[in-house]
Amino acid sequence: QIMLTQQAESLWISPGERVSITCRASQSLLYTDGKHYLSWYQQRPGQTTKALIYHASVRTDGVPTRFIGSGSGTEFTLSIEHVQPEDFAIYYCLQTLKSPWTFGGGTKLELK
Amino acid sequence: EVQLVESGGGLVQPGASLKLSCVASGFTFSDYWMSWVRQTPGKTMEWIGDIKYDGSYTNYAPSLKNRFTISRDNAKSTLYLQMSNVRSEDTATYYCTRTGRAPFDYWGQGVMVTVSS
Numbered sequence: 001q002i003m004l005t006q007q008a009e010s011l012w013i014s015p016g017e018r019v020s021i022t023c024r025a026s027q028s029l030l031y032t033d034g035k036h037y038l039s040w041y042q043q044r045p046g047q048t049t050k051a052l053i054y055h056a057s058v059r060t061d062g063v064p065t066r067f068i069g070s071g072s073g074t075e076f077t078l079s080i081e082h083v084q085p086e087d088f089a090i091y092y093c094l095q096t097l098k099s100p101w102t103f104g105g106g107t108k109l110e111l112k
Numbered sequence: 113e114v115q116l117v118e119s120g121g122g123l124v125q126p127g128a129s130l131k132l133s134c135v136a137s138g139f140t141f142s143d144y145w146m147s148w149v150r151q152t153p154g155k156t157m158e159w160i161g162d163i164k165y166d167g168s169y170t171n172y173a174p175s176l177k178n179r180f181t182i183s184r185d186n187a188k189s190t191l192y193l194q195m196s197n198v199r200s201e202d203t204a205t206y207y208c209t210r211t212g213r214a215p216f217d218y219w220g221q222g223v224m225v226t227v228s229s
Contacts, residue, residue, distance in 0.1 A: 039215055039216070054214035060217060092157055
């Protein structure tokens with residue numbers, strides 16, 4: 001199965017800063033249609049888990065533009081510009097290129 | 113507004129069976145693939161399986177396919193997860209999810225299952 005590694009378990013940042021969360025796959029997530037099958041999710045306490053990004057860089061409806069997905073092949077990044085108080089959460093990457101779909105271990109954004 | 117509401121969790125003994133339900137609203141349930149995902153107490157996320165919009169196809173995580181069964185009743189807008197011969201490692205919060213343009217684009221609040229004697 002494809003393994004996803006989120007190296008940082010936690011990142012400490014201050015509101016207003018920019019942060020990047022990385023996700024590394026054990027093999028390329030590029031499919032023959034030219035799309036990367038990598039998604040990002042946000043999990044906040046007391047809220048339902050929210051899909052942020054799919055196909056590595058496409059924001060889902062209503063996701064603020066400060067969330068930016070990038071990367072290709074095996075290396076992917078979720079960047080958050082000007083972090084807001086509501087962005088302190090756990091972020092997961094997910095691959096849906098090859099079953100079984102697999103998640104990264106998660107990265108928790110914490111207040112510095 | 114899309115809503116997914118899970119139920120049926122609780123404390124269950126090892127070796128027992130349990131059936132979780134997820135009632136969907138706010139969208140045409142029969143148009144969407146649905147899935148179950150679980151999260152361990154240590155926050156690890158694990159995909160359990162998917163079911164096609166008409167129920168004609170299911171796909172499971174290999175480690176779970178012999179014990180877990182996903183089904184749906186489109187007339188009731190309800191998704192099910194039948195768990196059998198549960199083990200302590202099945203202790204987790206179980207989430208019902210929908211797949212739209214994005215995989216798992218909507219999630220329920222989750223239901224806790226604790227396997228313990």
